[in-house]
Amino acid sequence: MKTENTNENLMTEYARDPQRGFEQIYRTYADRLVQYAIHSFRLSCEEAEDAVHEALLPWVQSPQKMSAVKNMRAYLYASLRNACIKRAGARRDSTMPEEMAATEGPDVHLQADVASALVKLPEEQRETVYLKIWGDLTFAEIAELQNVNLQTVASRYRYALARLKEILQWNP
């Protein structure tokens, strides 16, 4: 609910003043979009940024057209997904980006574990769990994005969580 309000505010700001509105959209979503491209589609950082650039370009070039977008978050993920599919198609069997292993910080080891666990999931499950947990998308939005029905998304998510628990040997 809070995210919905934020998105509405962002869109209102964008419609009023595209430059300022885009600044806020970029601040809110740019990192998350890059992460989605890297972890869901296993793109390198450069490829992920290219894809994000492609997805965000209409927002800086045609503000009038983009102001009419109803669900900004779902739209951003959908356009990035298309850009990523184009790139991932060429290198579907590539390895995980090296940057992930080299990250530093208090939870580096855990994050790397989660990232490697995500890689082990089938592509659809990986994307579903990513969009649900880190993308804050609803099942309905994910279903529309992946062009499948709601039940399929729910089961993909359930299977993905079960598999992740297994891989991470998670004990509550």
Add this chain to the structure above:
Amino acid sequence: MESMNNKDPFETFLKKQSFNEKASESLRMKLESSASWNSPWWKSPTVIALLTAGLIVVISFLLLLAARSAVRSSVVPLAEQFAPAASPTLQLPVVVEPPPPVIAQNGKKNMLSPFSRQLADSEPEFNLSFIDRPVNLINARREYADLI
């Protein structure tokens, strides 16, 4: 809503594992450089195409106007040539003819034609200067009334 109701602790655990990748500054710069608010309005291809089309239309219109006015000045309509006299009294139109062209000219500037010069020399035997004067029938009749 659904996620709030069926909150699995594992979901909360995963959510806490935020990733570290950041969008680079170059991505931001690239987007900023192609932003419509950073490029002048007249640089957009649509505006350039429209301006060019407008310019072509204006130039064509001006050329058409010039061509039409040139044609109109060279062709006098027949109605204008044979227009009826405005006044009820018969009055012949005064035709002002241009002076005869200078066929040859010596060093000193003499505006008289050779024939006129010959006439002027042989005065007053032959005064045919009216030849060079504008032809006006009424005036001629008045002037030479005693001879007619």
